Amino acid sequence: MKILVGIKRVVDFNVRVRVKPDGSGVDTDGAKMSINPFDEIALEEALRLREAGIASEVIVISIGDSSCQQQLRTGLAMGADRAIQVDTDIHLQPLAAARTMLAVIETEQPGLVILGKQAIDDDNNQTGQMLAALWNRPQATFASKVVVAGDTATVTREVDAGLETIEVDLPAVITTDLRLNTPRFVKLPDIMKAKRKPLEVIAFTELAVSNDNNIQIDHYAPPAVREKGIMVDSAAALVTELKSRGLL
Amino acid sequence: MERINKIQILQKELPDLELLADSRSLQIYGQDWTRFRQPDPLAVVFPRSVDQVQALVKFARLEKLALVPSGGRTGLSGGAVAASCELVVSFEKMRKISEFNPLEASLKVEAGVVTQALQAYAAEQGLFYPISFAAEGSAQIGGNIATNAGGIRVLRYGLTRDWVEGLTVVTGAGEVLELNRGLIKNASGYDLRHLFIGSEGTLGFIVAATIRLAQPPPPQTVMLLALESMPAVMSLFHSAKVYLKLSAFEFFSEQALNYVCQHRQLPQPLENPAPFYVLCEFDSDEEAALAVFEQGFADGNLLDGVISQSSAQAEELWQYREGISESITQFTPYKNDLSVRVSKVPEFMQELDQLVAESYPDFEVIWFGHIGDGNLHMNVLKPETMEVGEFERSCLLVNHAVYQLVEKYAGSVSAEHGIGLLKRNALRFCRSQAEINILRQVKRVFDPDNIMNPGKLLNDE
Numbered sequence: 032m033k034i035l036v037g038i039k040r041v042v043d044f045n046v047r048v049r050v051k052p053d054g055s056g057v058d059t060d061g062a063k064m065s066i067n068p069f070d071e072i073a074l075e076e077a078l079r080l081r082e083a084g085i086a087s088e089v090i091v092i093s094i095g096d097s098s099c100q101q102q103l104r105t106g107l108a109m110g111a112d113r114a115i116q117v118d119t120d121i122h123l124q125p126l127a128a129a130r131t132m133l134a135v136i137e138t139e140q141p142g143l144v145i146l147g148k149q150a151i152d153d154d155n156n157q158t159g160q161m162l163a164a165l166w167n168r169p170q171a172t173f174a175s176k177v178v179v180a181g182d183t184a185t186v187t188r189e190v191d192a193g194l195e196t197i198e199v200d201l202p203a204v205i206t207t208d209l210r211l212n213t214p215r216f217v218k219l220p221d222i223m224k225a226k227r228k229p230l231e232v233i234a235f236t237e238l239a240v241s242n243d244n245n246i247q248i249d250h251y252a253p254p255a256v257r258e259k260g261i262m263v264d265s266a267a268a269l270v271t272e273l274k275s276r277g278l279l
Numbered sequence: 280m281e282r283i284n285k286i287q288i289l290q291k292e293l294p295d296l297e298l299l300a301d302s303r304s305l306q307i308y309g310q311d312w313t314r315f316r317q318p319d320p321l322a323v324v325f326p327r328s329v330d331q332v333q334a335l336v337k338f339a340r341l342e343k344l345a346l347v348p349s350g351g352r353t354g355l356s357g358g359a360v361a362a363s364c365e366l367v368v369s370f371e372k373m374r375k376i377s378e379f380n381p382l383e384a385s386l387k388v389e390a391g392v393v394t395q396a397l398q399a400y401a402a403e404q405g406l407f408y409p410i411s412f413a414a415e416g417s418a419q420i421g422g423n424i425a426t427n428a429g430g431i432r433v434l435r436y437g438l439t440r441d442w443v444e445g446l447t448v449v450t451g452a453g454e455v456l457e458l459n460r461g462l463i464k465n466a467s468g469y470d471l472r473h474l475f476i477g478s479e480g481t482l483g484f485i486v487a488a489t490i491r492l493a494q495p496p497p498p499q500t501v502m503l504l505a506l507e508s509m510p511a512v513m514s515l516f517h518s519a520k521v522y523l524k525l526s527a528f529e530f531f532s533e534q535a536l537n538y539v540c541q542h543r544q545l546p547q548p549l550e551n552p553a554p555f556y557v558l559c560e561f562d563s564d565e566e567a568a569l570a571v572f573e574q575g576f577a578d579g580n581l582l583d584g585v586i587s588q589s590s591a592q593a594e595e596l597w598q599y600r601e602g603i604s605e606s607i608t609q610f611t612p613y614k615n616d617l618s619v620r621v622s623k624v625p626e627f628m629q630e631l632d633q634l635v636a637e638s639y640p641d642f643e644v645i646w647f648g649h650i651g652d653g654n655l656h657m658n659v660l661k662p663e664t665m666e667v668g669e670f671e672r673s674c675l676l677v678n679h680a681v682y683q684l685v686e687k688y689a690g691s692v693s694a695e696h697g698i699g700l701l702k703r704n705a706l707r708f709c710r711s712q713a714e715i716n717i718l719r720q721v722k723r724v725f726d727p728d729n730i731m732n733p734g735k736l737l738n739d740e
Contacts, residue, residue: 044589216585216586216592216595218583219568220572220583220584
């Protein structure tokens with residue numbers, strides 16, 4: 032079985048991003064870029080399935096300009112067998128990203144697709160669900176445990192009420208939650224080996240995927256600064272204060 | 280009875296000064312991280328202003344009451360231990376950060392500001408406070424200054440001393456001094472600020488400081504590397520310095536790694552164990568990092584290694600180094616914090632290693648340190664069945680030989696922990712008698728009644 036894993040290049044989660052003064056976007060100049068943490072977990076899970084003899088090949092895919100090759104190389108160094116870059120300068124929205132992946136799926140015919148549940152840059156949490164619908168295959172989102180046996184995957188999902196375990200027929204789309212696993216460190220000798228692994232570049236235009244953006248971005252703004260609290264001396268003062276604000 | 284009297288007089292004379300004297304507080308505030316002395320302070324007070332500190336010192340002079348400054352109590356040489364009925368002066372209620380000046384990239388901190396809070400405040404302003412060490416979540420800036428704290432980025436950013444541009448101190452004579460007043464250039468004679476930095480509370484209390492901040496560094500990458508031997512560590516340091524812009528270069532032994540993995544329940548970072556590990560942090564440059572690795576691998580110095588791909592992984596890798604001290608605390612380690620010139624490290628370490636193997640055949644010795652600064656932490660672990668006093672005596676016995684070696688290499692018996700109570704008899708191995716005489720005279724100038732942390736740094740004559 033082949034496993035296809037989506038990898039997105041995002042601003043590292045520890046970087047304090049700043050909105051550009053003109054509100055046209057987020058300033059990422061010189062910022063540290065990393066693999067989206069949920070995608071790293073997706074890759075780790077795929078590698079473990081291969082190491083357990085369940086999968087035979089792990090392919091990492093990223094959509095973006097040539098800079099995302101850096102994250103694909105990291106994926107190869109972690110242990111993926113090969114990589115695909117869908118080359119485009121356009122920032123694709125979830126629906127277009129799902130269509131793009133579907134086009135690649137049609138060629139690659141994977142038995143399982145694992146994606147991060149969301150990317151930490153736009154936090155959309157849509158691509159996996161949209162892909163499953165377009166592909167007309169089952170989905171198991173927010174996975175915290177995955178067991179694959181034969182043609183089914185038993186997936187424990189993190190849902191609002193707690194944990195839910197479902198069974199899905201393969202092929203399917205699984206999206207990962209944080210508790211699924213802890214990704215491995217990249218070994219230096221493996222970075223050298225990764226240089227020799229295949230990285231295929233497909234032009235986005237070749238895939239004949241529609242890119243009608245259904246979301247228009249008007250402008251970007253930082254979150255409102257939280258107002259400083261006040262200290263009250265007593266419970267009575269607290270009640271008075273709440274009443275004066277019409278909260279009680 | 281006399282104790283109660285003293286406390287009553289203190290409370291009568293300084294009624295606004297917060298005071299605790301219950302046994303639990305005395306136990307907590309009477310000691311640092313060392314466990315070689317039974318804490319026995321008179322009481323603990325919590326001043327909130329420079330005026331209160333000054334009034335307290337004047338009172339202590341009259342009453343001949345010994346004072347011990349107390350910060351985050353993370354010291355490793357007993358500098359903040361009160362074992363002889365001293366009054367502990369905790370600065371934890373003085374933790375204001377103020378006067379941030381973006382043009383100067385400077386700010387003012389009170390002594391009780393926690394190091395990590397200062398780092399966080401700097402980050403909020405888009406700046407960087409570079410002093411960083413394992414205890415930064417508890418340690419306070421006053422204590423950092425009093426011990427001239429170093430830590431993991433000394434290689435690139437220097438010591439606490441390099442970031443202090445002004446100090447407000449209350450001397451043992453009860454005078455308030457404003458030292459250097461935040462100036463960058465000030466060629467007007469003796470710089471008393473630098474006397475207070477590293478003075479371990481023996482001259483007076485540091486109550487506030489003007490701190491300079493740095494520009495944040497570019498994105499950092501961390502590598503954890505496995506090595507065969509100490510000479511391999513040094514040769515790696517050499518090539519890493521050539522190829523990389525290093526922020527930190529730390530080493531630790533296999534045993535140290537094993538304790539951290541046990542204590543923090545971390546997986547082994549590499550597949551196969553190795554005698555030594557190096558953790559280095561540098562401005563992200565994977566090509567250069569690979570060049571260092573390839574060369575080390577070809578020379579047979581390097582066995583294996585991992586490299587961080589995100590800041591989260593960089594933090595995970597740092598845990599293997601930062602968790603060491605904490606992981607061995609349960610073994611009442613006897614800590615030696617030695618330094619020699621960087622170029623002397625391999626020779627020094629070889630001799631030291633031999634000496635230790637011969638002298639401590641029954642004790643476990645844990646090595647780690649800031650190799651890029653010539654600083655080695657040698658920790659001797661107490662066997663479970665041995666009593667603390669007996670353990671300390673055996674350590675002191677071997678120490679004599681260790682210190683003689685330090686003397687031979689013109690090194691220091693305390694690189695960054697301070698002398699405190701535990702190393703005061705070792706001072707003579709790195710300071711000449713003439714120097715020590717001058718230190719004593721300096722102390723008398725600032726602290727004529729010997730009430731400021733007496734018995735620390737300099738032993739009683």
